[in-house]
Amino acid sequence: MGRKLLLENINVPGINTFDVYRQKGGYRAVEKVLKGMSPEDVVEEVKKSGLRGRGGAGFPTGMKWSFLAKPEGKPRYLVCNGDESEPGTFKDRYLMTYIPHLLIEGMIVSSFALGANTSYIYVRGEMMPQIRILEKAIAEARNAGFLGKNILGSGYDLELYVQPGGGAYICGEETALIESLEGKRGNPRIKPPFPAISGLYNCPTVVNNVESIAATVPIINDGGDEYAKLGIGRSTGTKLISASGNLNKPGVYEIELGVPVEEFIYSDEYCGGIANGKRLKAVVAGGSSVPILPANLILKTLNGENRLMSYESLADGGFASGTMLGSGGFVAFDEDQCIVRNTWNYARFYHHESCGQCSPCREGTGWMEKVLHRLEYGHGKLSDIDLLVDVSKKIEGNTICPLGDAAAWPVASAIRHFRDEFEWHVSRPEEAMDRNYGLAHYADPLPKPEAVAAN
Amino acid sequence: MLKVSNTEEIVFTPELITKFNEIVARYPEGKQKSALLPILHLAQAEYGWVSTPVMDKVAEFLDLKPIEVYEVATFYTMFFLKPQGKYVLEVCRTGPCCLVGAEKIMKYIEQKLEVKEGEVTPDGLFSWRGVECLAACGMGPVLQIGPEYTFYENLTEAKVDELIDGLRLKTAEKAQII
Ligand SMILES: Cc1cc2nc3c(=O)[nH]c(=O)nc-3n(C[C@H](O)[C@H](O)[C@H](O)COP(=O)(O)O)c2cc1C
Numbered sequence: 001m002g003r004k005l006l007l008e009n010i011n012v013p014g015i016n017t018f019d020v021y022r023q024k025g026g027y028r029a030v031e032k033v034l035k036g037m038s039p040e041d042v043v044e045e046v047k048k049s050g051l052r053g054r055g056g057a058g059f060p061t062g063m064k065w066s067f068l069a070k071p072e073g074k075p076r077y078l079v080c081n082g083d084e085s086e087p088g089t090f091k092d093r094y095l096m097t098y099i100p101h102l103l104i105e106g107m108i109v110s111s112f113a114l115g116a117n118t119s120y121i122y123v124r125g126e127m128m129p130q131i132r133i134l135e136k137a138i139a140e141a142r143n144a145g146f147l148g149k150n151i152l153g154s155g156y157d158l159e160l161y162v163q164p165g166g167g168a169y170i171c172g173e174e175t176a177l178i179e180s181l182e183g184k185r186g187n188p189r190i191k192p193p194f195p196a197i198s199g200l201y202n203c204p205t206v207v208n209n210v211e212s213i214a215a216t217v218p219i220i221n222d223g224g225d226e227y228a229k230l231g232i233g234r235s236t237g238t239k240l241i242s243a244s245g246n247l248n249k250p251g252v253y254e255i256e257l258g259v260p261v262e263e264f265i266y267s268d269e270y271c272g273g274i275a276n277g278k279r280l281k282a283v284v285a286g287g288s289s290v291p292i293l294p295a296n297l298i299l300k301t302l303n304g305e306n307r308l309m310s311y312e313s314l315a316d317g318g319f320a321s322g323t324m325l326g327s328g329g330f331v332a333f334d335e336d337q338c339i340v341r342n343t344w345n346y347a348r349f350y351h352h353e354s355c356g357q358c359s360p361c362r363e364g365t366g367w368m369e370k371v372l373h374r375l376e377y378g379h380g381k382l383s384d385i386d387l388l389v390d391v392s393k394k395i396e397g398n399t400i401c402p403l404g405d406a407a408a409w410p411v412a413s414a415i416r417h418f419r420d421e422f423e424w425h426v427s428r429p430e431e432a433m434d435r436n437y438g439l440a441h442y443a444d445p446l447p448k449p450e451a452v453a454a455n
Numbered sequence: 456m457l458k459v460s461n462t463e464e465i466v467f468t469p470e471l472i473t474k475f476n477e478i479v480a481r482y483p484e485g486k487q488k489s490a491l492l493p494i495l496h497l498a499q500a501e502y503g504w505v506s507t508p509v510m511d512k513v514a515e516f517l518d519l520k521p522i523e524v525y526e527v528a529t530f531y532t533m534f535f536l537k538p539q540g541k542y543v544l545e546v547c548r549t550g551p552c553c554l555v556g557a558e559k560i561m562k563y564i565e566q567k568l569e570v571k572e573g574e575v576t577p578d579g580l581f582s583w584r585g586v587e588c589l590a591a592c593g594m595g596p597v598l599q600i601g602p603e604y605t606f607y608e609n610l611t612e613a614k615v616d617e618l619i620d621g622l623r624l625k626t627a628e629k630a631q632i633i
């Protein structure tokens with residue numbers, strides 16, 4: 001069994017209440033920082049832990065914190081990103097539902113480290129039940145003296161509020177989130193200035209994912225060095241993986257980074273294999289925005305090494321043969337799934353969610369959706385496939401925020417790895433309406449690296 | 456029942472005003488615009504949708520120009536800009552849920568309610584629509600019903616029957632009591 005840091009007590013009855021959470025050692029990290037550490041000490045521990053942002057980009061949290069500007073006379077803000085809208089990702093919902101005090105505790109520790117006296121948890125509006133849960137947890141923590149004025153007699157004040165979103169994926173992007181929290185449309189801002197200099201109400205602001213904030217609790221309790229001992233290489237610690245699709249046991253799993261992908265999919269400790277006795281066709285490993293890989297490439301790298309659940313191993317091979325850990329949204333496709341249909345579905349998602357500020361993203365996502373729709377419904381042309389690649393290239397890198405890239409990558413990677421399936425949709429449209437392409441060679445053993453090079 | 460037409464004068468109840476004021480107090484002085492999304496959610500829960508008069512009234516309360524409210528309400532998909540059924544079934548239509556049968560569930564709901572996506576049943580009780588990922592992919596197919604956004608997971612046709620029939624029965628029973 002891998003070590004659990006966030007979900008260790010998840011099965012303890014009543015762990016969602018303050019009393020049980022406290023009995024199990026909860027709020028020790030708050031006591032530790034308020035009674036004996038300076039904000040700089042806390043930042044230092046987080047730096048030592050090697051924690052990387054769990055929201056998708058994987059940027060080192062301690063380093064992000066150290067960029068926060070500290071001008072005289074201006075408040076600083078910590079905003080927790082609980083927008084969780086990346087298809088395939090549902091770990092933050094799980095954490096907020098079942099162990100809300102871990103997030104509250106992390107918010108207190110992190111706010112103290114950043115010198116923030118008012119902090120917000122921005123939760124997507126559809127998670128109204130989770131918003132109620134967090135509000136209740138905040139009230140409990142306040143009653144116990146862990147929030148409000150002069151917490152534990154330390155002189156440190158903190159107010160914590162939950163803010164609902166309105167149903168817009170783009171508000172997960174940190175500057176769109178800030179706009180939304182200011183009561184505006186979720187249009188991402190042009191960077192620089194970065195939020196660390198000018199964020200919420202033009203004040204220095206840090207935006208962190210729910211899981212990143214929660215991870216500061218074990219980091220403070222055990223020390224950054226201890227945390228860094230877990231995991232592999234620069235992928236330190238544990239990560240929550242949201243597993244969905246055609247798996248025997250979909251759900252949220254806390255893994256120590258570095259677990260082999262094969263073990264994650266097939267072992268009983270984790271997903272227990274592919275559902276209904278089918279075979280694995282493809283995986284989207286880090287949320288809908290990351291490149292999709294066929295079964296053979298997700299299980300092994302081109303060099304024949306086992307692929308591991310870590311930032312580096314999943315990225316091995318670049319976009320030619322690798323992908324990204326992203327937010328840890330792990331979606332498994334069985335042999336009966338249609339890659340063209342799924343790619344169309346994702347393209348529709350990004351088109352729907354584009355905020356519309358940049359023409360490459362606004363127009364390009366719509367164009368890709370349309371072309372993929374006609375391919376899926378049997379009236380595509382062979383030239384459509386290259387057209388899609390072309391449009392995706394014109395979006396990539398040419399937009400204000402990374403949603404454009406996130407829309408381009410799934411399309412480009414699906415064509416890169418599953419081109420024959422797209423071509424089949426053009427050459428055999430009636431058949432493609434009737435049945436699925438199936439597994440084809442996607443699960444075959446990989447050719448030897450030399451053979452690939454010779455091609 | 457819908458409480459407002461597009462022309463009626465809106466008066467927020469004292470309870471609602473108290474809640475609005477509590478929300479405004481969360482933000483620094485002069486930043487009351489931050490309260491807009493939470494207040495629109497409360498207004499929608501009260502009236503079933505956000506009509507222009509409701510938006511105008513919210514603008515007045517927050518000391519904003521009406522356009523500042525319109526541009527926000529039209530950006531976010533959770534706000535209904537026209538009347539809906541009493542229960543709006545919002546089914547996730549995104550990739551991961553489709554791998555486990557969301558499209559079939561949507562077809563089934565359409566057949567059962569006998570209305571197209573976005574339309575209201577003649578009794579005013581239901582409408583339905585597909586929405587993008589609800590962050591519950593491991594429990595798919597899923598649907599939610601506002602204004603409390605109650606969640607229904609691992610949907611099957613039988614579960615949909617149970618849910619819709621249950622809501623119909625509940626409404627019929629309430630009508631008898633009244
Ligand atoms: C389109 C888009 C959507 C995003 N959605 C989320 C999200 O739902 N949750 C999240 O934590 N980060 C999301 N991010 C990443 C945030 O911009 C930001 O990097 C993150 O919240 C920082 O926190 P972290 O460093 O703790 O990961 C998104 C980014 C983009 C471009």
Ligand code: SF4
Nearest residue numbers: 355357358361399401
């Ligand atoms: S890339 Fe798309 S979502 Fe991002 S700012 Fe531009 S139009 Fe908006």
